[in-house]
Structures are given as C-alpha cells and as structure tokens.
Amino acid sequence: MDWLRDPGFFGTHATIGADLSQLMATLFTGLFVIGWFQAKRNQGDAHHWLMLSGMTAMLGFFVSYYLFRQLGVLAFEGKEGFGGSEALYRNVFIPLLTFHIILVVIGLVMAVYMIVLGFRAQMIEQGRRILSERILQTTWGRIAMIFGVLCTVVTMYLLYLVAADRFRMGRLVVWVGLLALIAIVFALEMGIQRIWPDGARRHRALGRFTMVIYCVLFFTGSFTYSMLYILYPGKIG
Secondary structure, eight states: OTGGGSBOSSSSSOBHHHHHHHHHHHHHHHHHHHHHHHHHTTOHHHHHHHHHHHHHHHHHHHHHHHHHSOSSTTOOOGGGGBOSOHHHIIIIIHHHHHHHHHHHHHHHHHHHHHHHHHHHTEEEETTEEEEOOSBOOOOHHHHHHHHHHHHHHHHHHHHHHHHTTOOOHHHHHHHHHHHHHHHHHHHHHHHHHHHOOBHHHHHHHHHHHHHHHHHHHHHHHHHHHHIIIIISBOSOO
16 A cells, blocks of 8 residues: 555656556557457457456456555545646546546446457357357346355355454455446346347447447546646645
C-alpha cells in the first residue's frame, strides 16, 4: 500500500498505483486491438489465445484494484485530488468520471461474457479454430445449477477463511461482487440468445460492441488521468 502511494514513473503528479493503472489500460487496449485484427484476418487460434489471456489478465487486474484500492486513476480522496476549479470539477470531471465507471462495469461484464461465449461459439475444423454457426441456447435451470455450485464454492471458501481467522470484509466484497458479475452475465445471456441465437453471429456482433467499449474506456480513463495528474493536479502525488 505504501509503495503504491509513492510518486509514479511517468513523471507526472500521479502515484505508482495510478501510473500502473494507466500502463495496464494501455497494454490491455493494445492487446484487444491486435486481437480484433486477428479476428478480421480469420486467425482463429491466435485471436482466441490472445483475447482469452488478455481478458483474464484484465479481470485479475481489476480484482487487484478493488483489493488494494489504490490501482487506477480513480485513486483520490474527494475534491483534494483534483486541483481545478469547482465548476470544472462538477461539470466536467465528475460527469466524465461517472461515465468512465459505468464503462468499467460494462467492460467487466462483457469480459466474462465474451470469455464464456468464445468457448461456446467455437469449433475445431481441420486443425483450425473457427466460429460455429450452430444455435446456442441455454435454460434457466442449467444457469441456476451452475450459479448454485459457484455460490457453494465461494461460501465454503469464506467459511474456511473465518475458521482460519483470515476473513476480511474486503475479501467478502470482492467475492460477492464477482458472484453479482456472473449473475449479470447469466441474465444477459438469456436476453441476448433470443436476439442472436446463432453463435457465430452473436460472437461477431458482441465482439464489435465490446471493442468499442474498451476503446472508449481507454480514452475516458486517459483523459481522467490527464485531468487529475497533468492538467489539474491536487494534493495527491
């Protein structure tokens, strides 16, 4: 925690945590853009492994963000983290920050959804990984069974932490948040499968949507970082 509050490595007024967040956001966005071009060129295997590893790493990073509460351009304490005027803070910075947070939530939901969809919508044909045109459908019963198993596993893990005197409220928040994220993904699937029952079409359409979200997310995060630590630095950093 103390190390993350030290001055950052980009030479701005940011902390190491904020600079690390910006660096990782740039890395993830770059990986996803590369993966997008791989998909356009029908490089199925390369696209699958790059997007799978990139989205898994991104999810791991955001779990770390919530655990440590210092990774990210949002690591500031109220108005003292912003050195601009009150009008700029309320009319520009706060709306931009709110929009960015909404995109973060959408991006996390889509990351989990696209990982699952990537496995469900693919098939191996003559040694090549391609999208399958088959119908992808699931039922509420199957979803309830899977979610019940996940809740049981998480509950047993939390009980183990309590018994070992290692339970922390922050861990509970992270695991409950993860289960809530999975529940949203399941609910999303039930609605989307009616719109795009074809697996390949669903993957392509939602892939484009997810890429747009991640690109806009990168620009809003970069602009937030610039306002906080370059244009209008406050007391932090």
